[in-house]
Amino acid sequence: MGVLGYSGRDEELHLQIPGKEEPPVPLYGVVHVQDAPAGPWAAPVAEGPLSARLTLPGSKSLTNRELVLAALADGPSTIRRPLHSRDSALMIQGLRALGVGFDEVPGDGDFGPDLRVTPGELLGGTIDTGLAGTVMRFLPIVAALALGPSNVDGDPYARKRPMRTTVDALRGLGVEVEDDGRGTMPFTVHGTGGVRGGELAIDASASSQFVSGLLLAAPRFDEGLTLRHTGERLPSLPHIRMTIECLRARGVTVEEPEPGVWVVAPQPIRAVDVTIEPDLSNAGPFLGAALVAGGTVTIGGWPESTTQVGDDLLRILPMLGATVSREGDAVTVDGGAGVLGGSPVHAVDLDLSTGGELAPTIATLLAFADGPSAITGIGHLRGHETDRLAALASDIGRLGGEVVELDEGLEIRPRPLHGGAWEAYADHRMATSGALAGLVVPDVTVDDIATTAKTLPEFPELWARMLGREPAATRWETLAL
Missing domain, CATH: 3.65.10.10 (Enolpyruvate transferase domain)
Incomplete structure (x- = not known):
């Protein structure tokens, strides 16, 4: 770095x-x-x-989840005591490139101001993921909701990190992804302004972030999402629990009919103000x-x-x-x-x-x-x-x-x-x-x-x-x- x-x-x-x-x-x-x-x-x-x-x-994991949810919400949200770091800056930069508005507002912490996030019409843009797993696994799904192509790339080592699950998941949802068959960055997501959704099976053995990225955007899919994990193991389950709790705090219902299966109906993501731990x-x-x-x-x-x-x-x-x-x-x-x-x-x-x-x-x-x-x-x-x-x-x-x-x-x-x-x-x-x-x-x-x-x-x-x-x-x- x-x-x-x-x-x-x-x-x-x-x-x-x-x-x-x-x-x-x-x-x-x-x-x-x-x-x-x-x-x-x-x-x-x-x-x-x-x-x-x-x-x-503040927590990087919570900050970047709340940034995505605020960007997809039904109105402006304020994120209090967010983390200000390279990972969160790259998340902001990527969402901003897709059409989301950000404003600084005075905060009461020792680590910088709060953020006012205003959703906008999502249009294709350039996403630099750096080495941030949350950015590289979350934003391509958001980009699929945008109108127009989004180019996704990151640091040199980021091109070695597992991304095939994201690429295959997008294709399984009917989204065109151009990656020259690599299953790694760089790749281009050709968004059409919406995602069909429906049933999808993935192997998220390499990272729970593949599940979280899909769940965060699932309420905005036309048919919602029924997501099934097919691998023998699923690491970092608490991070999926964190994603579900963040969604529920914004009024999104997430059903878990059996282990490794999540169901999210199409529904609004409520705009709320949150404080980051x-x-x-x-x-x-x-x-x-x-x-x-x-x-x-x-x-x-x-x-x-x-x-x-x-x-x-x-x-x-x-x-x-x-x-x-x-x-x-x-x-x-x-x-x-x-x-x-x-x-x-x-x-x-x-x-x-x-x-x-x-x-x-x-x-x-x-x-x-x-x-x-x-x-x-x-x-x-x-x-x-x-x-x-x-x-x-x-x-x-x-x-x-x-x-x-x-x-x-x-x-x-x-x-x-x-x-x-x-x-x-x-x-x-x-x-x-x-x-x-x-x-x-x-x-x-x-x-x-x-x-x-x-x-x-x-x-x-x-x-x-x-x-x-x-x-x-x-x-x-x-x-x-």
């Missing part, structure tokens, strides 16, 4: 993607600009037990830091009830040796002495099939465990921003650890770790995992900390604040939409 930058000449925040000849990607909206250092980022080492309290920006998966490295450095880390704004898989951290971290407590909307993880104080993480065997996005954080913590551990149910992570199984094995191995790739997971065999290069592979969760390892291993360098801008542009600043250090200079840039 490239680095966020600000051009005074054209007064536009942009993102230059290495390896792409196209002009820098404009990021419409408000984006938190971190003056990230050029070259490798030296992960700071904890000097002692932590005592930190933080608030995190903090991103609980992004809380993982911060809460995990208590186990590594020792001491406590508190995250404010934690919802009492949520569909986010990050909530599983409150169940998993005690298995690794932490104590978790809650007071109001504040969750505190106490790591005791921590690895830094001579208390290793507890070895465990975990099935993370419902919360695979937590795997990079958990695998890094288990590299400091008191025995071998295994994480299973995460084979689908090979098709995420990078092959996360290979990336974790490589990075931890480069520091002296041992990680064995399994068909559907990882076996982590702890060894004494030493400093070295940690590659982010343009993957935000790999970058934050390098920072986590570097808390107790001196001389760890992350090659591209700026890739955290995908879902958490404030990461370097928040990491420094957690450690009680003065963060680098940051600023907000507010741009006309």
Whole structure:
């Protein structure tokens, strides 16, 4: 991933993607600009037990679902406390290209303004997905509702991510898709202003986002949608539950007559104002830091009830040796002495099939465990921003650890770790995992900390604040939409 930058000449925040000849990607909206250092980022080492309290920006998964629903609703909606990051900016940019209106309105949070979303007549446009799975799996379905062709492409690695299910699903719904037989980006969706809908069977084994993308747009299909998953497994089921709850909050009825089958009748998507929860998966490295450095880390704004898989951290971290407590909307993880104080993480065997996005954080913590551990149910992570199984094995191995790739997971065999290069592979969760390892291993360098801008542009600043250090200079840039 490239680095966020600000051009005074054209007064536009942009993102230059290495390896792409196209002009820098404009990021419409408000984006938190971190003056990230050029070259490798030296992960700071904890000097002692932590005592930190933080608030995190909004959930990427919820923000991008609500952006799509607001764009397809029967009137304007306000999204309060949305995430402002590369993924959400690309979603806004793609919807805007299809004819949806966006306006900034004053918010009450610390992470930028709220968004007023005004549906418009959908017309074909150009969609840059970056590396965002939600953008590449959600927006082609929206583009099918538009009148005219929409060209869909993304970062170089995005062309390797599984997309055939989306392409085949659109064709199964009667939509023409031109992809030269690749089943990957780039491709063109030839929208005719509507989608027939009806019955559709797909294999969503590679990603639950294939299901969510179809369900989000299904109320706008002429015949609605009866969707059936045909694969043997379906990862990340909580994300489908999140999609269904977002739809129901807007008055959409979703029936589930049997496991793996969803029925949505044609119906309006009600315009409502929504408030986005903090991103609980992004809380993982911060809460995990208590186990590594020792001491406590508190995250404010934690919802009492949520569909986010990050909530599983409150169940998993005690298995690794932490104590978790809650007071109001504040969750505190106490790591005791921590690895830094001579208390290793507890070895465990975990099935993370419902919360695979937590795997990079958990695998890094288990590299400091008191025995071998295994994480299973995460084979689908090979098709995420990078092959996360290979990336974790490589990075931890480069520091002296041992990680064995399994068909559907990882076996982590702890060894004494030493400093070295940690590659982010343009993957935000790999970058934050390098920072986590570097808390107790001196001389760890992350090659591209700026890739955290995908879902958490404030990461370097928040990491420094957690450690009680003065963060680098940051600023907000507010741009006309």
